[in-house]
Amino acid sequence: MVEQYRAQLAAELARIGAPMPEASAQFAELLAAAVTEAARDVPAVSYDVRDAASQSRKALDEVTKQIQSRRDHRSNLDEKLLGARRFLADAVGVPVSTFPFAGELISVAEQHSAWRGAAERVIAPFSSTLLVRDELIVVARRATESRTLGVRLVIEAVPHSVDEPRRPKDARSLVHRLAVSDGPLASYVRKRIATEFDYACVSHPDELDDVERGVTIGGLVKRNSRRYEKDDRHDVGDATRWVLGGDTEARLEALLERRREAKAAMEEAASRDAEADSLRQNAVTRRDVFTRVSAFTWDQVDLASAAAVTKARRDELRALTSRSGTLRDVRGPLRLHFDLEEAICALEWGPPQGCVDGEDPFADETRSRSSSPTCAVSSKATGPTSRPPVRSSASPCCSA
Known part of the structure; x- marks a missing residue:
């Protein structure tokens, strides 16, 4: 999960060009900045910039219409x-x-x-x-x-x-x-x-x-x-x-020159308008990113702490499953008990084929021992029976 959270945080920070914090102090600084930026108001594009772009387009349209009128009517x-x-x-x-x-x-x-x-x-x-x-x-x-x-x-x-x-x-x-x-x-x-x-x-x-x-x-x-x-x-x-x-030639020539000027002015105003739009959108994106970043905690992205916890848990598991561990100590007597029940069952009713409904928890060991001389002798000594097997519920090989 830590890797997943770190990937999410890194992707968010990459959108605004911010580095990934590698220590809790760095993360605390990032979080403080994120809370501040998330609360920041992003103003709209200036009316003057918008109006200049609008007026420049109208001026260009107007002079274009005049040029067309001069050409159409010669007046x-x-x-x-x-x-x-x-x-x-x-x-x-x-x-x-x-x-x-x-x-x-x-x-x-x-x-x-x-x-x-x-x-x-x-x-x-x-x-x-x-x-x-x-x-x-x-x-x-x-x-x-x-x-x-x-x-x-x-x-x-x-x-x-x-x-x-x-x-x-x-x-x-x-x-x-x-x-x-x-x-x-x-x-x-x-x-x-x-x-x-x-x-x-x-x-x-x-x-x-x-x-x-x-x-x-x-x-x-x-x-x-x-x-x-x-x-x-x-x-x-x-x-x-x-x-x-x-x-109309003199006026037409003047209008054509005016149109060139109006077009240049329109392009410049449109460029300022687009730039202002871009700056505002970047500010909105930055604010939204910081809003999401502020929801992270250090525990979610602290790779070192996560690695330490994982190591500790693996050590515990290794201790439980080692030869001297508690699980190993319990497993020995349980194996002996299971073997005894199986032997009694074999002497009374024959080999245990098909008589066990549940799965032998020691199947691997059973298979490894099935080829031993003892198992072979036991199998030969046991004959068929004429009555249905009735097993004790205490026996793991005869449980219903």
Whole structure:
């Protein structure tokens, strides 16, 4: 049993890399540590680690969806806005191109590409506006009212005729740095830009004092004489947020780069999460092992003591079975008694074949003596009998 207990304890300790104690003092130290460790609480993985892994996966999924949307629709607008437009176009019964977003018709001239981020911020209120011609506005309104779109949609009715746009007040005006795509709505878009987005592009924020409306290249916007706005929730140069223009290549390239970054961040967060999981599982395993170890006792695994006990018992057995032992002393008279009963039985009834129901405890000696001259003579002197044997119950060879 000691070997079995030692094997069990050794297997448990091997799971946590702990050595097998070989002395009672070592076992006492192990047992004290086991009791302490078994009572130790194992905390869950940190919320921050879990949340970082979750958020990184969501960020990767989001940018992947945007990339797919750019490839599917060739538009820089949000997927939900594009979905709302598809619904309206289907409801009205016209092609999607009939309802352009203003931002799809406006782009920043290539020579002024450094101002792209600033222009995006200035025109943001207009770029996501859906343009609908007057003759379709009624059915478009009804379709919009008929269901929940799941997104903020701004619709602007476009008249049939539009006056010529006014000239910009400042040579540095943003109007000079924008281009409008030709088409049936181009005149309306140019007028709206000239009227509402005539912002001077200044090189220093102090120059904003000299203009009614202006913008810096860093994205600080002066909306009127008293109101300044800088929306830095995203970097001004973050091309993944740009919506102006029908060319999606710049935004697509930026999104692909963003996806590479998001994937690396996700893998790193997932690695930290997995590592935290592994550490916690190791702690739980260690605690469970110590819980089982604390149930062992030194007597169960003390090989030396077990060997000593075994030796002592073997010595006792050897003493009992030796020539001078008690068992040997008793066995001699018992053999003589058995031989006497057998001889009497043989003289009266013949040889004892088949007359003994029980087993002779001295069968080996009987067989060894059966070949002796004495046994041979006794066998010949004994003849058959004509009456059934009746034996004394005291005789071992005649017991029923």
